Amino acid sequence: MRARLALAPTLALVLALGASGLAGCGFTPLYAQPGVTSNLAAIDVVAPQGRTGFLIRQHLDDAFAKNRTIAPEYQMHLALGEARYPRGVRIDNVATRYEYVLTADYSLTRLPSGSLAKRGRVRVELTYDSADQPYASIAAQQDAQDRAAQEAARRIQLELAVWLANGAKPQKG
Helix, strand or coil: CHHHHHHHHHHHHHHHHHHHHHHCCCCCCHHHCCCHHHHHHCEEEECCCCHHHHHHHHHHHHHHCCCCCCCCCEEEEEEEEEEEEEEEECCCCCEEEEEEEEEEEEEEEECCCCCEEEEEEEEEEEEEECCCCHHHHHHHHHHHHHHHHHHHHHHHHHHHHHHHHCCCCCCCC
16 A cells, blocks of 8 residues: 555656646647637638538537637638448349438638638538338438548548638638
8 A cells, every 4th residue: 555655756757747848848739729619719611501411500600619709700601512322232123221422612701891711611421220111221321421521520620720820721623
């Protein structure tokens, strides 16, 4: 028991020295960069009609921590492409799994000028099981849409955060 008590201060000292060493190396977290979080919160997302458009807009608003009390500085327009491919086909030619692919093209424009600031594309691929019961199959497909929309929103958020941290230089065309 005494050996454990003697090791506790030594461990605390090692951890403190390690933490102070990281602080001096110049590492700054992405979201601690000036203007990243405030600019993400000032993006107005315009998504296409439909379930997936609604889901990705909701996930983007959450990811950006949208601030509804200020006027938006940017507007994002989304175009979505969805595809579903049967995988794992049984001997009776019925698919037991599906691959769902969501492609999200986005363009970010500055407000009020409307000039193009950034354009990008993310692609999310995932699979889901298809049950023989119709309701279970629909629920699995809708869950796949939600997971894909959430992942696409996360990737867009990360791309924009890196772009903003690097100075938000406008893209051509």
